[in-house]
Amino acid sequence: MRVVETMLFIKGPSEMRCLLLFATLILLSAIDEGAQKIDLTNENTIATINHSSILIDHLQGLLSKSNSSDITLKVFTGNSEEVKVFHAHHLLLVLQSDVFEDLLLNQSVTTLVLHETPECAVLFEKLLRYLYCGEVSILLNHVVPLHKLATKYRVAALQQGIIEYMSQHLASAFPQGHVVSWYHYSVRIGNEDLQERCKRFLAWNMSSIILSHEWQTISNDLMVALLQRSDLVVENELEIYYAVEEWIKKNRPDVTVMKTVLKSIRYAMIDPQHLFRIQKQSAIMNMHYSSVHDLLFLAFQFHSTTPLVFAKYFDVNCSFFIPRNYLSTSWGSQWVINNPARDDRSTSFHTQLTPSNSDTSKRVTWNALFSPRWLPISFRAFSTSSSYRAVQAYSPEGGRPRVIINPTTNSVSFAGVNFQKTILVKVKQEGRSYVKHVYNFHQSTEETGDFLLQADLQKRSSEYLIDNSLHLHIIIKPIYQSLIKAIK
Structure with a gap:
């Protein structure tokens, strides 16, 4: 099983306070190391001197210098006798955590006893490292206990950083079995955005x-x-x-x-x-x-019977009669587009008219056109009323991809049935393919407004390309018109 490690680097207002409080340390370090020289002979010269990285190095070094600490943290693990001892600095703890500020109101306190679960105690040193330098490296199985620590000690920036990390790494978390547990954790902490992201990943x-x-x-x-x-x-x-x-x-x-x-x-x-x-x-x-x-x-x-007849007696506009995103060839087709940035492509496929058994022999033929670069309607409207220069300024390389899907079958046979088109966009990560986006429209992806907007199909390194190919799956969903009233 592959282990995934990620570095979180989060800056917040507390870091700025540290910069001010340790300004003397920065200046001395800058003079000693000659980090930057600036010619100020011209009174109009404006320059920025940034030695924050030096400060971070010094703060990180304080963790290993127990002789300069003024507070000792004793972290007990669960109900056991095991204890971890950390030498810290009163000022840093108070600046970064409201909880530590409350615990250390008495300036004479030199030892603080803390109790953590085994999974959190293991990561307590990482929490301290973040408090000192705003940076922490984590594994996928670290995120929940580290978030618990950040929540307990009210380190808001770290809390938010971990939630964002979880939201962006669901595909990496799935092979190791974390997505469902992350969802359950998001329910416990009341984070609705993470809940929806987890449910969407699981659904897709x-x-x-x-x-x-x-x-x-x-x-x-x-x-x-x-x-x-x-x-x-x-x-x-x-x-x-x-x-x-x-x-x-x-x-x-x-x-x-x-x-x-x-x-x-x-x-x-x-x-x-x-x-x-x-x-x-x-x-x-x-x-x-x-x-x-x-x-x-x-x-x-x-x-x-047919849905058209059935709809005369029953309401077919409810979820029971709405197809999901079925991958079966009865409802769509996979479409692998090699070198998608090159030129327009087209394909055709067949689907069943409706899910009703009475329509199993009825097929609809569809034509799909993929265009890697096209001029949005809004831009076309603008360019026609502007100078030719505006059209020249538009770069084809910056155009948007688009897919148009139309039936070739006579639409008379579609009486009572509309069709929703759905496109699944698949990508590959860590050797596994998964659905990254789902787009729903009636004829053209132009209706969605954001179809593959961030895909960068011009680049071979685009995360949307698998072996330099764009992997789509087109699904056709029959949706019944609400014009037909059920007989009461």
């Missing part, structure tokens, strides 16, 4: 999560939250059902949770043959059939 990479050991560690609340989403990326709905079945067997949730989870499966998206097989062979379904039999019956009714 659901097929991989299902196969990992993290799947069994998902809490009841998280499982319910995930199953309510329409942006789950899976092969098909059947994959979700069998994965949920295994989760139920492993975790044995209470009856209420089990019913909620089973009702969150979109049975109408599973073909009748597999629905019969689930009813016949699934032990979980047999035990809780009474909870979902009405949904199964509704699914069979949906498959018995």
Whole structure:
């Protein structure tokens, strides 16, 4: 297993206070080392003398000089007799932490006894190093206990830095099994932004999560939250059902949770043959059939006719009839574009008209056009009313990528059905591919406004390229028009 280590370097107001308090130290160091010479003969000369790195080096050196310390920290580990001793400086602790300021109100205190959990005690030295120099190197499995320490001692900049690190390194954390635990931790600390980022990563990479050991560690609340989403990326709905079945067997949730989870499966998206097989062979379904039999019956009714006829009697504009992001060839196609910055490309593929079993023989042919550089409508409107110079100033290399998807099939056969197009953008990190972005639109990615805006497809080193190729997956979702009213 590969170990990932990252350096966090966070600056805050407290660092500035340290700079002021140790100004004498900086000046003496600058004179001794001759760090910078500036000619000030011209009275109009403006220069900046920056020796902050020297200060950081000196502050870091204080950690190893116990003879200059004025406070001793004794950190006890859990309930054991084990103790870690650190020699620190009253002034630094008070400047960086409100908690230490409260603990050290009595200036005569020379020893401070602290109690930490084993996982936090191991990282206490890293917390001290951050307090002294604003920098700390961490491993993926350090982030939660280090954040606990930063929270306990109210070191706000370090708290925020770790949260940002977690948000940006979910792909690195997944192979080591941290994403689900990070989500659960974000719930405990009430960080809604990190919660959503974790849920989104899990949803967009659901097929991989299902196969990992993290799947069994998902809490009841998280499982319910995930199953309510329409942006789950899976092969098909059947994959979700069998994965949920295994989760139920492993975790044995209470009856209420089990019913909620089973009702969150979109049975109408599973073909009748597999629905019969689930009813016949699934032990979980047999035990809780009474909870979902009405949904199964509704699914069979949906498959018995076209959505257009079905919509005359039932409301089809609810999540039960909305496809998720299915990777099956029935609903889209993978598209690998070699050298995507070179020129326009096109491809064609077929999808099923609707999930209804009555439409299995009906296919829609789609044409997709990829353009690596195009002129946004807003710019075109501007350039037509301006001078020719404005058009010349526009650099094609700075243009935006765009994808347009249109059907070649006669639209008359689409009566009652709209189509949402979804594009998954896959990238590769540490030997694993994962979905980085999901874009939804009706015809062109121009509708999203930010399609591959930061991709830098001109650069071979772009994180969006795998072996110099752009990996997309196009998904077509049939969405039923709300114009048809169900008969009351």
